[in-house]
Every structure is written in structure tokens, then in C-alpha cells.
Amino acid sequence: MTSTLTCENLSKSYGGVAAVRDVGFTIAPGEAYGLLGPNGAGKTTTISMLVGLLKPDTGTVVVGGADLSADPMAAKAKIGYVPQEIALYPDLTGRENLRFFCRLFGLPRGEVRGRVEEVLDLVGLADRADAKLDTYSGGMKRRINIGAALLHRPELLILDEPTVGVDPQSRKSILDGLERLVADGMALLYTSHYMEEVERVCSRVAIIDHGSIVAEGTRHELVELVGGADRIELTLDGDVETAIDKLRGLGGVTEAVRTAAGSVRLIAEGGRYLLPSVIATVDGIAAVTAVEVVEPDLEATFLHLTGSTLRD
Amino acid sequence: MVRSLLTVSALELRTRVRDRTALIIAIIVPVAMATLFGVALGGDDPPLRATVGIVDLDGGEFPAGVRREIMASTELAGVLTLRDLPGREQAQSALDAGDIGAAIVFPAGFSASVGAGEGGQVGVLTSADTPLAGVVAGAVVDRISSLVRARTLAVRASLDAGVPAAEVKEFVERNGAAGPALTLENDPMAGGRVDLSVYYGAGMAALFAFFVVGASFRGLLIERKQGTLDRMRAGPIHGWVPIAGKAVVGFVLAMVSVCVTWASSVLIFGSTWGDPVAVFTLLLAHVLAATAITMLVASRARTDAQADGVIMVISFVAAFFGGSLVPLYTLPDVLQKIALFTPNAWTTTGLTGLAGSGAGLASVALPIGVLCAISAAAFGLAATGFRKGLLG
Numbered sequence: 001m002t003s004t005l006t007c008e009n010l011s012k013s014y015g016g017v018a019a020v021r022d023v024g025f026t027i028a029p030g031e032a033y034g035l036l037g038p039n040g041a042g043k044t045t046t047i048s049m050l051v052g053l054l055k056p057d058t059g060t061v062v063v064g065g066a067d068l069s070a071d072p073m074a075a076k077a078k079i080g081y082v083p084q085e086i087a088l089y090p091d092l093t094g095r096e097n098l099r100f101f102c103r104l105f106g107l108p109r110g111e112v113r114g115r116v117e118e119v120l121d122l123v124g125l126a127d128r129a130d131a132k133l134d135t136y137s138g139g140m141k142r143r144i145n146i147g148a149a150l151l152h153r154p155e156l157l158i159l160d161e162p163t164v165g166v167d168p169q170s171r172k173s174i175l176d177g178l179e180r181l182v183a184d185g186m187a188l189l190y191t192s193h194y195m196e197e198v199e200r201v202c203s204r205v206a207i208i209d210h211g212s213i214v215a216e217g218t219r220h221e222l223v224e225l226v227g228g229a230d231r232i233e234l235t236l237d238g239d240v241e242t243a244i245d246k247l248r249g250l251g252g253v254t255e256a257v258r259t260a261a262g263s264v265r266l267i268a269e270g271g272r273y274l275l276p277s278v279i280a281t282v283d284g285i286a287a288v289t290a291v292e293v294v295e296p297d298l299e300a301t302f303l304h305l306t307g308s309t310l311r312d
Numbered sequence: 313m314v315r316s317l318l319t320v321s322a323l324e325l326r327t328r329v330r331d332r333t334a335l336i337i338a339i340i341v342p343v344a345m346a347t348l349f350g351v352a353l354g355g356d357d358p359p360l361r362a363t364v365g366i367v368d369l370d371g372g373e374f375p376a377g378v379r380r381e382i383m384a385s386t387e388l389a390g391v392l393t394l395r396d397l398p399g400r401e402q403a404q405s406a407l408d409a410g411d412i413g414a415a416i417v418f419p420a421g422f423s424a425s426v427g428a429g430e431g432g433q434v435g436v437l438t439s440a441d442t443p444l445a446g447v448v449a450g451a452v453v454d455r456i457s458s459l460v461r462a463r464t465l466a467v468r469a470s471l472d473a474g475v476p477a478a479e480v481k482e483f484v485e486r487n488g489a490a491g492p493a494l495t496l497e498n499d500p501m502a503g504g505r506v507d508l509s510v511y512y513g514a515g516m517a518a519l520f521a522f523f524v525v526g527a528s529f530r531g532l533l534i535e536r537k538q539g540t541l542d543r544m545r546a547g548p549i550h551g552w553v554p555i556a557g558k559a560v561v562g563f564v565l566a567m568v569s570v571c572v573t574w575a576s577s578v579l580i581f582g583s584t585w586g587d588p589v590a591v592f593t594l595l596l597a598h599v600l601a602a603t604a605i606t607m608l609v610a611s612r613a614r615t616d617a618q619a620d621g622v623i624m625v626i627s628f629v630a631a632f633f634g635g636s637l638v639p640l641y642t643l644p645d646v647l648q649k650i651a652l653f654t655p656n657a658w659t660t661t662g663l664t665g666l667a668g669s670g671a672g673l674a675s676v677a678l679p680i681g682v683l684c685a686i687s688a689a690a691f692g693l694a695a696t697g698f699r700k701g702l703l704g
Binding site: 051052079081083085087089103104148 | 315545
């Protein structure tokens with residue numbers, strides 16, 4: 001199948017420091033692709049290169065068959081970009097904002113009014129269309145921010161943290177809307193700090209760290225990377241080093257490391273069932289003051305691959 | 313491309329019109345300031361009523377001749393009132409008391425020295441309180457200096473040619489080497505006839521053009537901060553569209569501002585700025601230069617606040633050195649030379665020249681040329697700055 005987005009070997013450096021190194025992936029029509037990474041991992045730089053805000057040092061971006069560097073107008077016409085901030089005019093109404101971007105992006109005059117109404121309906125803001133944007137709630141602003149990117153009927157929607165600071169109801173509304181767009185055949189590139197959103201919306205995910213993609217695949221494929229093992233977080237009071245040595249010898253434990261003064265992380269098969277043995281192993285060496293068993297998920301995979309949580 | 317540009321311009325214009333401070337900066341303040349300056353300092357040209365003291369320690373023919381020529385000059389009739397004073401100290405006292413605006417001092421032996429081809433120096437006493445009288449006295453002395461130089465040259469040449477020393481004076485005067493009659497220079501940069509309502513009107517127009525056009529580029533940086541600029545640039549439009557759209561509106565509003573200031577000066581003071589085509593073209597060139605310079609600032613600034621501050625500094629520095637706030641001819645020579653690097657100086661000089669002479673477009677070809685050169689240089693640097701920064 002022809003991909004909607006193909007990017008290859010994207011690299012960008014600032015003063016000799018690589019912000020993005022050799023990043024490449026493809027997104028098919030109707031596919032939602034997640035880009036996960038901690039702050040400073042290179043997500044925004046990658047997105048900036050994909051939407052033409054930043055020229056890559058190396059690499060190519062092709063959107064719907066149009067090369068972004070060779071034919072930027074054609075390529076950009078196929079991209080809808082939803083920036084992280086509310087990139088609209090607060091002293092204009094919702095309708096005026098949408099009308100402005102319709103005209104700016106060259107929609108035929110006769111289509112502007114109709115398309116604005118369609119998008120207002122799509123984001124559920126028809127009844128507040130004539131209110132100034134600075135009177136909108138956070139969730140409404142997020143929805144119109146997405147709506148403005150849909151005006152010119154892009155093939156690929158690129159969203160940079162589209163749900164930051166919104167209430168759960170608005171978040172659900174936004175995610176429902178995005179799922180409908182994907183179902184209608186639109187390709188999505190999605191970045192978010194909220195792992196559960198990515199797990200819900202995206203069928204494929206890339207994990208980016210220190211400017212490079214360190215893993216890519218479906219949710220299942222990524223979770224398999226950590227071997228489907230559970231993570232056990234222990235807080236110990238006592239001889240922690242001796243306790244770690246003992247735990248490494250416990251059957252089923254594949255990894256035992258100290259993460260802080262009294263904190264120990266174990267990677268183990270069937271962690272929930274192993275817990276009594278873990279406590280028995282350290283009995284008399286250190287007292288277990290807290291314990292948490294984390295079953296494998298994208299968050300665990302992310303942690304395993306990058307060594308940090310997504311919100312670090 | 314054109315439709316996108318017009319869309320950006322329409323929004324910018326709407327925003328600026330809705331924002332009443334734009335109206336205040338573009339129209340109300342420059343007109344008010346030009347009017348206040350005109351009322352406070354304008355009206356009849358002060359040099360036309362200057363009182364200049366004459367200290368004749370020479371008692372010879374040359375000071376008498378200068379006095380005769382001043383009194384006989386139709387151009388200076390009613391302009392100068394001469395007051396004889398016995399000595400330099402008395403002249404200084406009269407100057408300090410405000411009885412005279414300036415004084416010209418002919419030293420003892422001056423006529424004899426000039427007659428012998430040895431030249432001579434005339435002193436000028438001026439006061440900071442009466443700069444325009446000082447300008448008039450200075451202009452008279454400059455003219456005397458020219459005559460002295462011409463006479464000295466003629467005497468030396470005659471002596472070299474073998475004319476006997478006893479006959480050289482008569483020989484020189486008979487051959488007309490004494491030079492033409494005294495006239496005041498009609499160069500406003502040097503302090504000739506200046507209608508100060510025109511002068512300050514032009515000055516305020518030149519100053520506020522920077523503020524008006526600068527506001528649009530400040531808006532560009534605000535759009536960068538709020539993310540709308542990136543949203544535009546990520547769309548299917550050329551990267552220059554947002555910049556050009558803002559520049560067009562800033563330019564048009566600044567043109568409106570300078571033209572309203574011009575019109576108000578004509579209506580309120582009955583001033584004549586000169587040939588309308590030449591005035592308009594000169595104002596156009598000034599606004600173009602102001603647009604280019606503020607665009608250059610915007611291309612290098614990191615924030616709208618930084619751009620605001622830099623534009624403010626540049627505007628006032630250019631206004632001061634360029635004669636928008638104080639007449640250029642009151643500045644020391646070195647500052648008058650620095651003034652040549654500012655668009656304001658060329659605009660003010662051109663406009664006051666047009667007002668004083670009644671000349672046409674050709675007479676301001678040099679100021680317009682310089683303003684266009686400043687514009688081209690600033691636009692070029694701005695383009696480089698935008699490519700490296702905003703459009704990088």
C-alpha cells in the first residue's frame with residue numbers, strides 16, 4: 001500500500017550537537033502512528049522537519065507522493081498541523097479564526113463558508129462559533145485548534161500533545177474525534193505525554209530517545225521487547241546491597257538493580273505470584289516498607305528502553 | 313500567493329485598527345507633537361529677527377564695507393538689526409543679558425592685514441540661548457571669510473605679477489576681486505530660512521514612521537510566540553507571506569501617518585511643504601527605509617519585547633541625530649556628519665529644502681537615492697536574518 005508519509009534518514013544538528021539522528025518511519029492511510037519520547041528526545045524537532053518548519057540536515061520527507069523539499073506547497077497541502085500551543089487568534093471568534101485559515105490556505109471562495117461550518121460541526125463547536133476564542137474553555141480551545149488543521153482536508157494530521165491541560169470529558173471527545181478521522185482514512189502522527197492515549201489511538205508506536213528511534217512496532221511488539229516480564233518496585237529498609245544479591249539468585253528474577261537509596265527494581269516473570277518469595281528472600285536482611293508490581297505495558301517498555309518515565 | 317498575502321494583510325489591518333493604540337501612534341500623537349513643536353518654536357523664522365552686535369576694533373574700510381553691504385542687502389533687510397558695541401567685553405555682557413543674539417568682532421588691524429594679502433580672522437560670539445542668531449552671525453562671518461580669502465588671493469597674485477604694493481589695493485578693487493555682495497546661504501542644513509512648523513512636522517513624521525511600521529513587525533514576533541506564525545508556515549503558503557503581509561500594512565499605515573502629519577501642518581499653520589509630488593516621494597522613500605530598518609530589527613530579535621526596545625532606541629537615536637527633535641544646524645559639526653547615516657536627516661533636509669526653495673522632485677533626488685540605498689541594504693540584511701532565524 002502507498003504510504004501517506006515516508007520519512008527517511010532525518011537528521012538535524014545544532015552547533016555540532018545532534019538533536020535528531022537518522023530518524024525514519026512510514027505511516028499508511030488510515031493509520032495512527034504514535035511518537036513517544038521524554039522531553040528533549042527530539043520529538044518536536046522531528047515534527048518541525050515533517051511540517052516544513054525546519055530544514056533537515058539530511059533525509060527526505062514525502063507526503064502523499066509529494067517531496068517536501070522539492071515541492072513544499074504540494075506536500076504541505078496534504079498536512080494538517082496541530083501545534084502544542086493554541087495557535088489561533090484569541091481576539092477573533094472561532095468562526096473568524098477558521099475563516100482566516102481557510103482563506104490563507106487557498107480554499108476556493110465558494111467553499112469557505114461551507115467548510116468552516118463542517119469543521120465547526122466536526123469539533124462540536126457550532127453553538128460557540130461566534131464567541132471570541134479567549135472566552136473558550138481549555139477543552140474547546142483544544143478542539144478548535146485541531147479543527148483549524150482540518151480545514152484544507154489534509155491526508156495526514158500531525159498532532160503535538162493535543163490534549164495538554166484538558167479535562168477528561170474534553171479529552172474523551174478529542175480522542176473519539178480522532179478515532180473517527182482515522183476510521184475515515186486519515187493518517188495520524190500523534191505525540192503525547194499520556195501513554196494511555198497513545199495506546200488507545202495509535203496502532204503503531206515509535207519510541208524516540210536522544211534523537212534516535214530506539215524501538216518501533218505495534219503495542220504488542222513493543223511490550224514483547226521487555227520479554228513480557230513484570231516489574232517489581234521494592235522499598236527496603238536495611239542492608240539493601242545484600243538483599244539485591246540474594247534477590248538475583250531467586251528463580252524467575254532476571255534483573256535486580258538499585259534505583260535509589262532504598263529502592264530496588266526487579267524484572268521477573270509472574271511477578272505477582274513471586275512476591276511472597278521475594279519478601280521471604282530479604283527477610284532478616286531488610287524490611288520491605290513498600291512494594292509495587294507493574295505488569296508489562298507501553299509505559300514499562302518505555303521505561304525499559306529509555307531509562308526514564310515519559311513525564312521526566 | 314497574492315490571496316494569502318492579502319488575507320494576512322487584511323487581518324493585520326483589522327487588528328491594528330481595532331487596537332486603538334495604533335491609531336494614537338499613527339495619527340494623534342505625531343500630529344499633536346508636530347503642532348506643539350510648531351506652536352512652541354515655530355511661526356516666523358527666528359533668524360529673520362536676529363539682533364547682532366558689531367564690535368569694530370579695526371575702524372577700517374573692511375568692517376565699514378561689511379556693514380554697508382548688510383544694510384543694503386535686500387535679502388537681509390529687516391532680517392538683521394545691527395548694534396554697535398565698543399568692545400568684546402561689552403558684547404559678551406550684552407549677549408549674556410540677552411540684548412543681542414550674537415556678535416561679530418573685527419580685530420584691530422583687520423582691514424590692513426587683508427589689504428596686504430595677509431588674511432585675517434573675525435571673531436563670533438554666540439549664546440546657547442539664541443542659536444538661530446548665532447547661525448545668522450556665523451553665516452555672515454562665513455561670507456566675510458570667503459571675501460577675505462578671495463581678497464588675499466587676489467592681492468598675492470597681483471604682487472607676484474609685479475603690481476607695486478602701493479597700487480595693489482586699487483588694482484584689486486578695480487578688477488572686481490572683492491567678491492560679490494554679502495548674502496545668507498539658503499541651505500537649511502546650515503541654518504538658512506526654515507519654517508519651523510514644517511521642520512518639526514517633518515521631524516515628527518519621520519520619527520513616528522518608525523513606531524508605526526515597527527508595531528507590525530512586533531506583531532510578527534507576537535505571532536511567533538503564540539504559535540500562529542508556525543501554523544501559517546506549516547500550511548501551503550510561501551514562508552515570506554506572513555512577513556510581507558505585515559510589512560505591507562505597516563508601510564501603508566506609516567504612509568497614512570506621515571501624510572496626515574503633512575496635511576495637519578498645512579491646515580493648522582498654513583505651511584507650505586513644497587512640491588506635493590516631491591514631498592510625497594520623499595516621504596515614501598523615508599517610510600520604505602523605516603520599514604526596512606524595523607524589519608531588520610525584527611529579523612534579529614528573539615522576542616517582541618526585545619524588538620520593541622531596539623526599535624524604540626533606534627527611532628529616538630535616528631530622530632535626535634537626524635534632526636527630528638532638534639534642528640540639525642544647531643548640532644556640532646561632528647554630529648551633523650553622523651546625521652548623514654540616519655534616514656531622518658536626509659528626509660528632514662530634503663523636506664525643509666523643498667519648503668524653502670519651491671524646487672521639484674529633481675532637487676531631492678539625492679535624499680531619495682540615499683533613502684533607497686539604506687532601504688536596500690536593510691532589506692538585504694533582514695532577508696538574511698529571516699532566512700537564518702524565523703524561516704530557518
